[in-house]
Amino acid sequence: MTIIYLLLAISVLVALAFFAAFIFSVKSGQYDDVYTPSVRMLFDDELVKPATKKNKITPNKIVKTNKHN
Amino acid sequence: MENCFHCGDTCSNGVIRHSDKSFCCNGCKTVFDILHDNNLDYYYELEQTPGITPKAINGKFDYLENETIIKELLDFNEANTQIVSFLIPAIHCSSCIWVLENLNKLNSNISTSQVNFPKKTVRISYNTAQTNLKSVVILLSKLGYEPYISLNDIKKDSNAKDRSLTYKLGVAGFAFGNIMFLSFPEYFEVNEFWLEKFKYIFRWLMLFFSLPVVFYSAQDYFVSAYKSVKSKFLNIDVPIAIGITVLFVRSLVEVALDLGTGFFDSLAGLVFFLLLGKFFQQKTYNYLSFERDYKSYFPIAVTKLDPDNLTNEFQTKVYDLVQDDFILIRNEELIPVDGILKSNNAFIDYSFVTGEAKLVEKTLEDKIFAGGKHSGTPIIIKVTKSVKQSYLTQLWNNEVFSSANQNIFQTLTDKISQRFTKTLLVIALISAVFWLFLDSAKVLNVFTAVLIVACPCALALAAPFTLGNLLRIFGVNKLYLKKAEVIEQLAEIDTIVFDKTGTLTTNALHTISFKGDSLSEEENNQLKNVLRASNHPLSRALFNHIKSNKNYNITNYSEEVGQGISGTIHNIPLKIGRFDFVTLDLDTVIKAESSAFQTTVHITIGNKYKGYYAFKNEYRNGFDHLLNQLSKSYNLVILSGDNSGETDYLAKTLSSKVDLVFNQNPNDKLEFIKSLQQKNKKILMIGDGLNDAGALAQSNVGLSISENINVFSPACDGILDASMFINIFNFLKVSKKGVQIIKYAFFFSLFYNIIGLGFAVTGHLKPVVAAILMPLSSISIVFFTTISSYLIGRKIIKKSF
Numbered sequence: 001m002t003i004i005y006l007l008l009a010i011s012v013l014v015a016l017a018f019f020a021a022f023i024f025s026v027k028s029g030q031y032d033d034v035y036t037p038s039v040r041m042l043f044d045d046e047l048v049k050p051a052t053k054k055n056k057i058t059p060n061k062i063v064k065t066n067k068h069n
Numbered sequence: 070m071e072n073c074f075h076c077g078d079t080c081s082n083g084v085i086r087h088s089d090k091s092f093c094c095n096g097c098k099t100v101f102d103i104l105h106d107n108n109l110d111y112y113y114e115l116e117q118t119p120g121i122t123p124k125a126i127n128g129k130f131d132y133l134e135n136e137t138i139i140k141e142l143l144d145f146n147e148a149n150t151q152i153v154s155f156l157i158p159a160i161h162c163s164s165c166i167w168v169l170e171n172l173n174k175l176n177s178n179i180s181t182s183q184v185n186f187p188k189k190t191v192r193i194s195y196n197t198a199q200t201n202l203k204s205v206v207i208l209l210s211k212l213g214y215e216p217y218i219s220l221n222d223i224k225k226d227s228n229a230k231d232r233s234l235t236y237k238l239g240v241a242g243f244a245f246g247n248i249m250f251l252s253f254p255e256y257f258e259v260n261e262f263w264l265e266k267f268k269y270i271f272r273w274l275m276l277f278f279s280l281p282v283v284f285y286s287a288q289d290y291f292v293s294a295y296k297s298v299k300s301k302f303l304n305i306d307v308p309i310a311i312g313i314t315v316l317f318v319r320s321l322v323e324v325a326l327d328l329g330t331g332f333f334d335s336l337a338g339l340v341f342f343l344l345l346g347k348f349f350q351q352k353t354y355n356y357l358s359f360e361r362d363y364k365s366y367f368p369i370a371v372t373k374l375d376p377d378n379l380t381n382e383f384q385t386k387v388y389d390l391v392q393d394d395f396i397l398i399r400n401e402e403l404i405p406v407d408g409i410l411k412s413n414n415a416f417i418d419y420s421f422v423t424g425e426a427k428l429v430e431k432t433l434e435d436k437i438f439a440g441g442k443h444s445g446t447p448i449i450i451k452v453t454k455s456v457k458q459s460y461l462t463q464l465w466n467n468e469v470f471s472s473a474n475q476n477i478f479q480t481l482t483d484k485i486s487q488r489f490t491k492t493l494l495v496i497a498l499i500s501a502v503f504w505l506f507l508d509s510a511k512v513l514n515v516f517t518a519v520l521i522v523a524c525p526c527a528l529a530l531a532a533p534f535t536l537g538n539l540l541r542i543f544g545v546n547k548l549y550l551k552k553a554e555v556i557e558q559l560a561e562i563d564t565i566v567f568d569k570t571g572t573l574t575t576n577a578l579h580t581i582s583f584k585g586d587s588l589s590e591e592e593n594n595q596l597k598n599v600l601r602a603s604n605h606p607l608s609r610a611l612f613n614h615i616k617s618n619k620n621y622n623i624t625n626y627s628e629e630v631g632q633g634i635s636g637t638i639h640n641i642p643l644k645i646g647r648f649d650f651v652t653l654d655l656d657t658v659i660k661a662e663s664s665a666f667q668t669t670v671h672i673t674i675g676n677k678y679k680g681y682y683a684f685k686n687e688y689r690n691g692f693d694h695l696l697n698q699l700s701k702s703y704n705l706v707i708l709s710g711d712n713s714g715e716t717d718y719l720a721k722t723l724s725s726k727v728d729l730v731f732n733q734n735p736n737d738k739l740e741f742i743k744s745l746q747q748k749n750k751k752i753l754m755i756g757d758g759l760n761d762a763g764a765l766a767q768s769n770v771g772l773s774i775s776e777n778i779n780v781f782s783p784a785c786d787g788i789l790d791a792s793m794f795i796n797i798f799n800f801l802k803v804s805k806k807g808v809q810i811i812k813y814a815f816f817f818s819l820f821y822n823i824i825g826l827g828f829a830v831t832g833h834l835k836p837v838v839a840a841i842l843m844p845l846s847s848i849s850i851v852f853f854t855t856i857s858s859y860l861i862g863r864k865i866i867k868k869s870f
Contacts, residue, residue: 003261008270012247019243026235036186039163040170 075101076213077118096123100212103169105173112168119164123215128399130210132370132384133203142202144192150180152194153202155216157209160189160811169214176208177199191216205656218369234351239448241286242279251275252334256837269727270475272324277334283317287340305486305529308493309343312524319517332521335436335839341525342847346533350553367405367456373399374449387456394452400442407459408450408736409434415448427608440759450497457459458816480557481811482532486525493523500830511832518834522825527818527846531811532557535854539807542862547790548772549802555786558770559804562752565699566764568756569709572774575791581614585680592674594619599643602626607670608634608645611682633671645674652678691795698798700726704750706732708741710760738862739763753795757782799865808860814854821846 025031071080073093088105092098104112112119132138145152159165165184178200182193191214195205209216251271254264280834287310297303313336320331367387374395375381382397387405390396394870395411398404404417418429419441428444431437437450439459448671456462497519504512534552543550550556555814565574588596598621600612605628626636632647644651651673671681699705705727707719716729733741742764745752754761754768757775762783765771773785774794789797812864825842828834 004267005270008274011250012274015243015247022239022243023236026232026239028598031235033185033187033231036166036184039166039186040184043161043167043170064439 073097073118074113074119075120076122077117078122079522080450094122096213097122098743103175109168109171111175112164115164115167116162119162121159123211123213124215124401128372129402130203130206131382132368132373133201133206135370135384135386137369138384138386139202139321145194148395149196149198150194151197151202152192153155154189154190154192155206155209155214155218156190157214158189159214160184160186160191165214168212169209172208175212176205176756179205217607219367222354234344234348237286237289238341238348240281241337241341241344244282244286245334245341246747247278248275248333248337251278252330252836252840255330256840268330269327272330275331276321276324279317279320279333279336282340283313286344287313290343303487303490305482305489305525308486308490308523308525309529309679311520312526313340315520316524319521319813330836332836334522334836335843337525338840338844338847342531346530346537346851350533353416354615368403371402371405373398376716379449390455392452392454396450396452397447398450399447400444403445404437404439404441404443404450405459406439406450406452406456407454408437408452410437410448411451413450415443416445417443417480444802478530480554480810482529483578485528485815489525489528493520496826496830501673502833503830508832511838513833515830518829518832519826522834522839522842523822524843525818525822527821527850528815530847531814531818531841531854532851534851535807535810535814538855538858539803539862542802542858542865543801545795546800546865547793548787548796549789550787551785553768553778556681556804556807558751558786559753559801562703562748562770562801563752564704564706564745565753565755566706566708566745566768568738568754568761568764569707571757572755572761573692573707575776581611582683583680584683585678588672588674588679590617593617594641594678595621595641595674596645596672597637599626599634599645602636602644603628603634605634607684610684611645611670614682641675645670647671648681679864689791689794695795695798696727699801703801704728705747706730708738708764710734710738735760735763739767741766753801755789756783798811798863803861803865807858810854810857810861813857814850817853818850821849 071084071091073076073080074090075092075097078093080091085092085095085098087098087101088549090101092101097120100123103111133142140146142860143151143153157169160169164187169184170182173179174195176195178196180194180196183190184191191209193205206216206218251274254271255268283390289308290306290310293304293306297307314340316336320336323329323331354851370384370386371390372382373385373390374397375383376393376395379395388404396406410431410433413433415437417431417437418428419438427440436453439456439462454460497516501512501516504515533553536556539556540550540553543556593615594617597612597615597617598619600608600615602623603609603612621638623636625636625642626634628634629646629650632650633644635642635644635646637643640830648669648671651671654676669681669683672679696705706729707727708730712731716731719727719729730741738761742752742754746767746769750860753769753770753772754764754776755772756765757773761771761773764771765783765785769788772787772789772790773783773784774791776791821842825839826832828838828842
């Protein structure tokens with residue numbers, strides 16, 4: 001049953017690891033704003049969209065700028 | 070009427086058609102163009118009409134070229150990179166987040182921008198080789214997201230956020246979990262072979278885990294208990310601190326002398342639950358500030374002019390202004406100092422100071438007070454007093470604004486804990502004495518057990534959870550309170566003092582009414598065409614009021630400063646303006662009818678006096694109903710800076726008893742509140758402008774009412790959205806019920822304490838009993854208070870919609 005010493009050591013180490021992770025996350029400001037990231041996450045797909053669109057739209061855009069001139 | 074594709078407002082000034090879409094103004098159209106040309110159309114897909122109409126910015130941000138000002142605004146400044154954080158009150162939806170985080174598509178020198186939505190701030194880093202702070206700010210403003218830069222920003226000492234409560238809660242939770250896990254075997258398995266062998270290491274580990282809980286997480290309770298004992302006032306933290314100390318010392322002794330397991334589980338659990346309550350109560354409206362004084366209203370810098378050559382402009386900090394300086398105030402800029410007007414005429418809006426959105430006309434050499442907002446062409450002012458000595462800022466020298474004078478409010482919990490602590494000590498002593506005769510070996514055991522089990526965990530949680538929950542419910546209903554304590558103070562109110570202008574009346578709505586011979590449609594058309602040419606604010610208001618869409622050519626148009634305008638259409642002369650001005654060349658003498666208390670615009674068409682338009686602030690819908698409701702349980706007072714012109718009207722409309730006090734300057738208002746307080750009245754002051762700032766600070770609870778909560782309101786205990794004005798009665802009622810809930814919860818927790826004391830005084834308190842009783846009482850209190858405060862809170866929502 002002396003294995004219990006090892007088990008205890010492991011359990012305490014695992015707990016400490018999670019505790020350290022928590023401290024790190026607070027310190028790095030992850031708990032300062034808990035709302036915006038939830039919205040920002042939804043934009044991840046859309047951030048790419050303008051870039052791909054750009055290629056298709058370019059001809060139109062040239063026509064438009066010509067009009068202005 | 071069509072709505073603007075960008076901002077969603079109705080296009081009342083004519084529709085601008087562009088790309089198959091309608092816009093209400095050129096500003097909105099420009100923003101659309103900028104976004105569209107940069108493939109940022111997704112802005113409009115995220116939300117319907119997310120935009121904000123941009124304001125004119127000519128020269129407004131010139132001070133951002135001043136190196137010393139820039140330096141004070143920046144968060145980071147190294148080599149070619151600068152990082153700056155702005156408060157942008159206009160941030161309101163996910164489209165805002167999206168476009169602000171895509172600023173780099175609009176200006177390639179911006180490397181990143183990150184929005185903090187709850188705080189309404191954006192943090193932007195950019196490359197200084199190609200761009201500068203001013204152009205970043207101008208880009209933001211062009212998009213309608215004008216940053217709010219004020220004197221307060223320049224004096225921010227540090228951006229350090231207080232995260233200590235989160236850390237403390239984390240530490241307590243971590244220790245609590247581990248200790249529970251280690252103490253569990255000993256709850257049930259008694260005298261088991263392996264457990265007997267290993268229990269020592271379990272106990273020492275528990276002791277080890279409890280150290281950070283006692284010495285770090287619980288440290289606030291010791292500090293607060295020490296302070297309260299020192300000031301001879303026993304608050305709730307005293308029995309808590311005693312409880313924690315006794316728990317720890319007794320457990321330490323038990324483990325060290327091999328007497329038992331100790332109460333480490335209860336100790337960690339107690340601290341964890343208490344901190345949880347604190348955390349829950351700590352709801353803050355980050356983007357609102359309740360501490361604003363004049364500094365937040367004033368700009369950082371103004372345009373100073375060279376006295377010898379007035380075309381020579383340079384930027385200077387507002388604080389550096391001295392007497393006899395010349396400054397230039399542009400359209401929509403705030404006048405930061407008292408001075409004398411050196412331009413021909415100016416229109417000043419003193420709504421910041423008086424709460425009344427009325428333009429006051431000033432002419433050459435007139436005295437101008439700080440706090441007014443100028444509208445129209447730029448004006449020049451000669452400074453007579455520096456910022457700190459100005460009439461408006463003088464109010465802040467009053468002692469109410471020094472924090473030392475904060476009236477200390479004794480919360481319900483504090484009141485009860487006074488008696489509770491004394492009773493607890495008496496019970497502990499009596500049972501100790503009793504056991505001294507019965508079985509002297511058990512004296513210490515019983516004495517400590519009483520102190521442990523009576524530790525008022527549930528008592529301490531009742532108020533934070535009830536008030537914290539109500540604070541959130543009030544927030545949903547657009548009453549934003551500074552802290553949870555204010556709810557308790559609201560429940561004690563017996564007198565309500567209202568400011569009139571801006572509080573009982575609206576700022577937004579001008580009622581324009583016409584008195585005199587009714588105008589024909591043709592006459593209206595002519596009137597509108599003459600008004601079109603004038604930039605006078607009253608002309609603009611009237612122009613928007615008159616419905617007509619025919620265009621005529623005007624001849625002989627002229628505008629006389631401070632008098633009125635005249636013009637001729639189809640050989641018919643029209644005159645619009647002051648009574649004396651329009652009736653000047655009339656053959657017949659007419660007596661002016663209008664009262665002196667109204668703003669009026671008189672009209673003659675074809676040399677015939679037609680009548681006048683009167684501008685009036687409108688009382689809020691349902692204000693008389695609200696006052697009637699309130700008058701049943703509160704003393705009501707209306708306190709106004711205006712002359713008594715409307716006494717008759719108010720007396721007639723109000724069927725209930727309301728005291729009317731007029732002609733009060735900001736300082737009178739403060740003194741008035743003070744005199745009521747000396748008669749032991751608990752006062753709720755509801756006001757809006759800076760003129761109420763003193764009264765708001767002096768009163769027991771100061772609520773500031775605001776048409777738009779992002780517009781800055783004076784220092785107060787809470788900000789109420791104007792749309793919820795008629796619900797003030799409900800808010801007060803709910804506050805009272807909230808306090809009732811806390812009282813019920815107290816009885817509830819006392820009941821648990823009595824059961825616990827039963828175990829303790831008879832000498833039967835086992836660690837497992839404490840470990841069950843303490844969380845059980847805490848959790849049931851949390852459950853009870855949360856559910857019942859939710860139920861009473863629902864009533865406000867029901868009634869308002």
